[in-house]
Each structure stands twice: as structure tokens, then as C-alpha cells.
Amino acid sequence: MTTMNTNTHSPAIYYWLFLAVSRSDSNDRPHREAVTAPDERTARQILTRQFVLSFAGRLPVQEAKHA
Known part of the structure; x- marks a missing residue:
């Protein structure tokens, strides 16, 4: 019997500014x-073709919480 990884955590997603x-x-x-x-x-x-960029910040995306 093989064991599969059942980790359901998705990678963290951020707003990049x-x-x-x-x-x-x-x-x-x-x-x-x-x-x-x-x-x-x-x-x-995603942005580099249209813009010259300078890093300004990173914010965590809040996941929707269901009641």
C-alpha cells in the first residue's frame, strides 16, 4: 500500500506592490x-513587459472565511 501526500495547503499568495x-x-x-x-x-x-518596476511592498492575501 502506498501513501500519498494529502497536504491540502496551497502556497501562500501575496499582493505585490x-x-x-x-x-x-x-x-x-x-x-x-x-x-x-x-x-x-x-x-x-506579469508586469515587466509593460512597466519598469521598483519593489514597494508585499501584503498577504486574506482568504475568505466561511461560517
């Missing part, structure tokens, strides 16, 4: 961009 400037608009002002991802590398991959 960046100060961003558009790559295509030279007149763009720095602004905040936020993305939900499990790690900073994934978050940057």
Missing part, C-alpha cells in the same frame, strides 16, 4: 501597480 513607469510612454509619471502572485519573481514577470 511596485512603483511603476510605463515602458511605452516617456511622459508617464510613477504610479503604483499591484499584482497577486506566489512570489516576487512571478509578480515581476
Whole structure:
């Protein structure tokens, strides 16, 4: 009999915050961009084509609690 890992914990997901400037608009002002991802590398991959990014913060995503 084989034992399977029954760990049901999903990886932590965070809101990643960046100060961003558009790559295509030279007149763009720095602004905040936020993305939900499990790690900073994934978050940057989502936004890096459109923006030049500077890390601003990481916040945990609150999971919905059912009564």
C-alpha cells in the first residue's frame, strides 16, 4: 500500500506592490501597480513587459472565511 501526500495547503499568495513607469510612454509619471502572485519573481514577470518596476511592498492575501 502506498501513501500519498494529502497536504491540502496551497502556497501562500501575496499582493505585490511596485512603483511603476510605463515602458511605452516617456511622459508617464510613477504610479503604483499591484499584482497577486506566489512570489516576487512571478509578480515581476506579469508586469515587466509593460512597466519598469521598483519593489514597494508585499501584503498577504486574506482568504475568505466561511461560517
